[in-house]
Every structure is written in structure tokens, then in C-alpha cells.
Amino acid sequence: xxxxxxxxxxxxxxxxxxxxxxxxxxxxxxxxxxxxxxxxxxxxxxxxxxxxxxxxxxxxxxxxxxxxxxxxxxxxxxxxxxxxxxxxxxxxxxxxxxxxxxxxxxxxxxx
Numbered sequence: 539x540x541x542x543x544x545x546x547x548x549x550x551x552x553x554x555x556x557x558x559x560x561x562x563x564x565x566x567x568x569x570x571x572x573x574x575x576x577x578x579x580x581x582x583x584x585x586x587x588x589x590x591x592x593x594x595x596x597x598x599x600x601x602x603x604x605x606x607x608x609x610x611x612x613x614x615x616x617x618x619x620x621x622x623x624x625x626x627x628x629x630x631x632x633x634x635x636x637x638x639x640x641x642x643x644x645x646x647x648x649x
Contacts, residue, residue, distance in 0.1 A: 539585045539606075539609055541582060543609040543610055544579075544582035544583070544584070544585055544609065545581075545582035546582075546608065546609050546610075546611070547579070547582070547585075547605050547606075547608050547609035548579055548580040548581055548582045549580075550605070550608035550609075551576075551579065551580050551594065551598065551605070552580050554598045554600070555598070558598070558599075562576055562577065562580070565594070565597055565598070568597045569590075569593040569594045569596070569597040570593050571586075571590050571593060571594065575590065576594070579594070586605075588632050588635065588636070591605050591606075591632075592636050602632075602633050602636050602637075603629055603632065603633050606625075606629050606632075610625065
């Protein structure tokens with residue numbers, strides 16, 4: 539992610555936290571991430587690992603991958619995120635891994 543994309547994602551997270559009438563502390567705790575980590579992501583200083591991204595997205599009630607979509611989305615393009623081939627490949631891999639982990643958890647609870 540470019541610095542601008544990280545900042546864009548951070549702004550989207552901050553906006554969603556406000557929409558939920560929550561605090562950053564509450565969201566960090568619910569997501570199981572350190573408050574310093576969440577703050578760094580919101581500032582655009584860092585991009586989360588796949589696991590942290592999934593935890594934050596779930597806490598914000600976003601679809602898997604929504605943070606990436608909001609990062610690459612520009613004000614001129616609000617409906618379609620333009621991903622490079624490499625970004626698209628990475629995002630697809632991340633989503634498939636998340637799905638596989640979810641499926642594995644479901645299978646383990648069925649036993």
C-alpha cells in the first residue's frame with residue numbers, strides 16, 4: 539500500500555468508529571489488537587497483518603477485504619476499486635486464506 543492509501547484506510551476506520559459511536563479503545567479491545575497498533579493504522583503509519591486486518595474488519599462490521607477496498611478507492615471512483623494485478627492477487631490470496639480459516643473453525647466446532 540502506498541502512504542496515501544494507508545492514510546485513506548485510516549480515515550475510513552476513524553469515520554466508521556465515529557459512526558458506531560465507539561472509542562478507539564473499545565474497538566481495539568473488541569478486535570483484540572493493541573491500541574497503539576490501531577492508532578498507527580489510523581494514522582497511516584502502518585498496514586495491518588492479514589490477521590489484524592480481519593479482526594478490525596470484523597469488529598467494524600465490514601466485509602473481509604473492505605479495508606483494502608477503502609484504501610485504494612479514490613474520491614473520483616467511489617464504486618470500483620482499481621487494484622494493480624499484484625494488489626488484486628494479494629487481496630484474493632488474503633480473502634481465500636481468511637475463508638479457509640473460517641471453514642476450518644466451523645469444521646472443528648462441528649465435531
